[in-house]
Every structure is written in C-alpha cells, then in structure tokens.
Amino acid sequence: MSAALTLAKLEHFNHILPLVNAYHDEAKLTINSKECHAAVRSLLQGIPQGAAYLIGPPKAPIGYIIITFSWSIKLGGMDGWIDEIYVRPNVRRRGIAGEVLTSLPKALLGAGLKGLHAKVSKENSEIVKIYESKGFILDKNFQIMKKIL
Numbered sequence: 001m002s003a004a005l006t007l008a009k010l011e012h013f014n015h016i017l018p019l020v021n022a023y024h025d026e027a028k029l030t031i032n033s034k035e036c037h038a039a040v041r042s043l044l045q046g047i048p049q050g051a052a053y054l055i056g057p058p059k060a061p062i063g064y065i066i067i068t069f070s071w072s073i074k075l076g077g078m079d080g081w082i083d084e085i086y087v088r089p090n091v092r093r094r095g096i097a098g099e100v101l102t103s104l105p106k107a108l109l110g111a112g113l114k115g116l117h118a119k120v121s122k123e124n125s126e127i128v129k130i131y132e133s134k135g136f137i138l139d140k141n142f143q144i145m146k147k148i149l
Contacts, residue, residue, distance in 0.1 A: 003099035005107075007093055008052040008064070010044045016052060019064050023086035031092070055087065055100055063087035067116075075148070080117040096120045097127075101134040109149040112114035 001052050008016050019039055024031050043052045049069055056062035072079040105116050118136060120128050125137040132138075136147045 002057075003055055003096045003103070005053045005055060005065075005104060006058045006101065008044050008054050008058075009046075010041070012054060012058060012061075013041060013044055013062055015059065016040060016044070016054060016064050018108075019061060019086055019088070020084070021073060021090070023084055026086075026089075029112065053100075053104065055096060062091050063096065063100075065104065067104070069113075074080060077114040079115040079117065080108060080113050085118075098134060099131050099140075101130065101136075103113075105147060105149055113149055114121065115149055 006012075007096060013138040017037065020036065023029075024036070025126050040052065043050050043066065048066055052064060054061040054064055064084050067080045068083045069078055071077070075110045085097060085100065090103075105113075108116065116136075118131055120131060128138075134147070
C-alpha cells in the first residue's frame with residue numbers, strides 16, 4: 001500500500017470530501033457541513049493558509065492530511081499544524097500514517113517550514129505512538145505534539 005501524496009486541488013473535491021466526512025463521523029465531531037465543505041473547497045483552491053494532500057491514488061485516495069500554516073517567532077518563521085489526518089479503516093495498521101509523517105515534513109522543510117505541530121487526544125495512545133516514532137515530542141507545557149524541522 002502506497003502513502004504517495006498528491007497536493008489536492010479543486011478537481012479532487014469529490015474524492016476528498018467523503019474522507020473528510022468519514023473522519024468527522026468517526027471522531028464524533030459536530031461540524032457545520034456547509035462551513036466544512038467551504039473550508040475544504042478554499043484549501044483546494046489554493047489559499048495560502050493551508051494545504052490538503054491526498055494519500056494514495058488521487059482518483060481513489062485511501063486518506064488525506066490537512067496542514068495549516070502559521071508564523072512562529074520562537075521557531076523563527078513559518079510553522080504548520082496537522083489539522084486532520086485520516087486513513088480509511090480497511091487499510092490502517094500498514095504504516096501509511098507513519099510514512100506520511102515521515103515524507104511530508106521533509107517536503108515542507110524544503111518549502112521553508114520550521115516546525116510541525118499536532119494536537120493529539122490523550123486518549124488516542126495509538127496515534128501518539130505513531131507521532132512519537134516519527135520524531136514528534138510531547139510539549140511540556142501543552143498537550144501538543146511537535147516536530148522541529
């Protein structure tokens with residue numbers, strides 16, 4: 001199974017939206033679907049505040065990751081936040097999320113990103129282990145995972 005990443009564009013809207021909806025359902029997130037769809041559409045149209053990547057074949061993706069961008073004085077430049085990462089349940093436990101968390105930070109470093117953060121639920125020990133195995137560390141003051149690039 002390949003964790004190849006493709007920068008999602010507007011033409012991928014109908015491929016990523018079912019995955020976003022599945023993630024929100026699985027995470028039991030109460031989100032205004034109209035606002036959510038508009039936010040995803042904006043990302044796919046190329047707004048500078050973030051990017052969405054499809055995991056796997058663009059016409060039949062197995063997941064996605066959304067990164068949003070901010071500025072950090074402490075890190076000396078632009079940093080990013082993993083807003084959402086999702087892999088279809090039927091292909092989990094094959095190292096796909098880990099592969100994404102290895103390859104995407106390298107690509108973002110090349111684009112000038114200084115750090116990458118992720119908010120992680122304390123109850124989700126499995127994803128915490130994946131993040132830690134990829135070099136993210138638990139911030140001592142906040143419940144936030146980060147990786148300095």
